[in-house]
Amino acid sequence: MLQRITAYLLIFSLITVNFSRLFIFAGFELNRNYIATKLCENRNRPWLHCDGKCYFAKKIKQAEDKQASDERQSQKSLFQEVYVISSTDVKFHSSLLQVISTPYTPTVPADRPVTIFQPPQLG
Secondary structure, three states, X not given: OHHHHHHHHHHHHHHHXXXXXXXXXXXXXXXXXXXXXXXXXXXXXHHHOOOOHHHHHHHHHHHHHHHHHHHHHHHHHHOOOOOOOOOOOXXXXXXXXXXXXXXXXXXXXOOOOHHHHOOOOOO
């Protein structure tokens, strides 16, 4: 049950991130009269026929800036800085690296037929 709730929560959060512009537009359309009369920068100049579009454009710009900064922040967290203090020389001693030869004699168990170990033949 907890896994299902977590899965739904993650899916919902992914959808809200991807459709943030849609939610901003829906909020603008639902509150268009309030935005035009109270929040619009051009409410004192009705001849411009802004009707809150300036407020809508500002909100879209804020959402894009936030998304861009979130992407930059996530990319920063992917990089790790490495500091090399000193370099060390690696020395190989030839006396430790000896090749040991062991004879290999392929044997087939007597209880298994030899034909099993042959590759299939075409045609």
